[in-house]
Amino acid sequence: CALNELETLSKELYGAKLILQRFQIRKCKHAKEPVPASQCLLSLLGDTNPHHYFVATQDRELTAALMEIPGVPLLYIILNTMVLDKPSACSLKHVEAVQLGELVSSTQQQSIQTLKAEQGLSKVREEGQGKKRKRKRGNPNPLSCLKKKKKPMPQQPKKADGEKRKRSRHRRHRPVGLSVGANPDTGSAPS
Secondary structure (H helix, E strand, O other): OHHHHHHHHHHHHHHHHHHHOOOOOOOOOOOOOOOOHHHHHHHOOOOOOOOOOEEEEOOOHHHHHHOOOOOOOOOEEOOOEEEEOOOOHHHHHHHHHHOOOOOOOOOHHHHHHHHHHHHHOOOOOOOOOOOOOOOOOOOOOOOOOOOOOOOOOOOOOOOOOOOOOOOOOOOOOOOOOOOOOOOOOOOOOOO
16 A cells, blocks of 8 residues: 555655565555555554554654554654654553553463473472472682782891801803813913
8 A cells, every 4th residue: 555655646755665665565455445554554553563563654643543552663764863762651551461461361371371381480390390400519710719828938037247147159250252171372272
């Protein structure tokens, strides 16, 4: 219906038509008798948006109608930026009701219980699953452990003035290039 509406409008919206043709096209019930695009979108969404569609629109009337349907995310384009609108009050009420369990049917509750039992999340556990395994105690995290501080070595008491100090000996260094047994005057080896 949206493509038909764009075709009937002027050639000024040819770019919008090309963009719309790139996306996946859903078949609607109005193939024989096309209706305006906004009515077609509302009929596709229904009362609860079962296919979880996102809607991007600039139409204020359509936006007001979509705010009444729970679970319909709205997108806008503002200055070349896509903006996701915050959830409507109707959507927030619907979420609260689902969390309280008011809107969940008995078949859905039954399927939830079976899924919980499969995953082991149910309150009533089977005897086959038994006890929880105890977790073994591990070593502490090495990054959290500090190294022990080394104790400073006790300093030796200083000697009294009367005691003699030990003399240190210094080695003489020979000039480079001379061998061990060479005569420094001649520069040759001993004979």
